Amino acid sequence: DADVTQTPRNRITKTGKRIMLECSQTKGHDRMYWYRQDPGLGLRLIYYSFDVKDINKGEISDGYSVSRQAQAKFSLSLESAIPNQTALYFCATSDSRRGGGEQYFGPGTRLTVT
Amino acid sequence: GEDVEQSLFLSVREGDSSVINCTYTDSSSTYLYWYKQEPGAGLQLLTYIFSNMDMKQDQRLTVLLNKKDKHLSLRIADTQTGDSAIYFCAETAGNNRKLIWGLGTSLAVNP
Numbered sequence: 001d002a003d004v005t006q007t008p009r010n011r012i013t014k015t016g017k018r019i020m021l022e023c024s025q026t027k028g029h030d031r032m033y034w035y036r037q038d039p040g041l042g043l044r045l046i047y048y049s050f051d052v053k054d055i056n057k058g059e060i061s062d063g064y065s066v067s068r069q070a071q072a073k074f075s076l077s078l079e080s081a082i083p084n085q086t087a088l089y090f091c092a093t094s095d096s097r098r099g100g101g102e103q104y105f106g107p108g109t110r111l112t113v114t
Numbered sequence: 115g116e117d118v119e120q121s122l123f124l125s126v127r128e129g130d131s132s133v134i135n136c137t138y139t140d141s142s143s144t145y146l147y148w149y150k151q152e153p154g155a156g157l158q159l160l161t162y163i164f165s166n167m168d169m170k171q172d173q174r175l176t177v178l179l180n181k182k183d184k185h186l187s188l189r190i191a192d193t194q195t196g197d198s199a200i201y202f203c204a205e206t207a208g209n210n211r212k213l214i215w216g217l218g219t220s221l222a223v224n225p
Contacts (some may be wrong), residue, residue, distance in 0.1 A: 004156075033212075043157075043202070050211075055140035058212075090156055101145045101206045101213055105156030 003027045006091050006106035013081050014114055017070065021076045021109050023091030031094040032074040034058075034066060036087040043090070049074055049108040050096065116140045116207045118216040125222045132190040134219045136203030139184060141206040146179060147213070148188045151200040160201070161188075190221075198223045 013019050023032065034046040034052040035058075043057030047066040047098045055068060063074045063085060078085055088110050120136040138146065147162040163170045163177045163186070170177045176189040190197055203216040 040217070043215045045212060048212060064186060092157075099206060100211055101147050101162060101204065102159055103157075103213065105158065107156050 002107070004093055004104055005089060006109050007105065008088075008109060010110045012112045012114065015082055017081050019078045019081055021078075021089055021111070022090075023074045023076070023106055024106075025072050025091075025093045025106075027093055027095075027104060028068040028071075029093035030071060030106070031096055031100065032068065033092040033094070034064075034074065034076045035090045035092065036060070036085075037090060037108075038068075038087050046076065078111075079114075081111075083113045086111060086113045093099045104110070116205070116214045118203055118205055118214050120201075120203050120216040120219050123215065123220050123222070125224060126193050128195060128223055128225050130191060130193055132188075132193045132197065132221055132223075134188045134190075134201050134203075134221065136186040136188075136216055137184055138186065138203070138205045138214070140207055140214065141209065146177075146178065146186050146204075147204045148175075149201075149202040149204060151218070153200065154201070154205055156201060161224065165211070193221075193223050195223045195225065197221060211212050 033048045035043045049055045049068045091106040094103045117139045148160040149157040150160045152159045174191045178187045200218040202218045204213040207214045
């Protein structure tokens, strides 16, 4: 089984809808991250969490919110989806004992907002 | 501010060596990383180098670090079609709290 899973893998939604992307991990890592990937723009950090009570905004948090329900679960919400949130979204985890750079990625969620 | 730059595309012939280059700005970076993203997949850590090293070799992969010029490179020997992917360079920043990513280099391997 995959160590970092994301659901759904693909989603098409309409402008204005609320949508939640979920991430679960079995690696026992304390840190979790949400990124979006757009062609030509690389990876951009949306939110990151260093433990259940420590959540931080990344470089592009506007229009998004997160919830760290447990050490193993980190969900990303789009409160009112808009077309420019169409992107590939990745969840990642890392172990603080090994620094912040060794990150383990989920397979991604392709989100389309029409 | 912190920035990581890399060329966007590289094309090589199967069996040749590939060299992917990266420059970074944060001289206080502790580690520098190379990640690989195959088509339709998430990123996977390929290798990393500690900032007090200048070279690291791992099978077909060689990482070279020039701290003076803030230049990092990834050499793939005997490049295979399975090496076709996007390769991301990244550095740690903010006291190891997060990564600063390059935009990725798309490597195409031609038979």
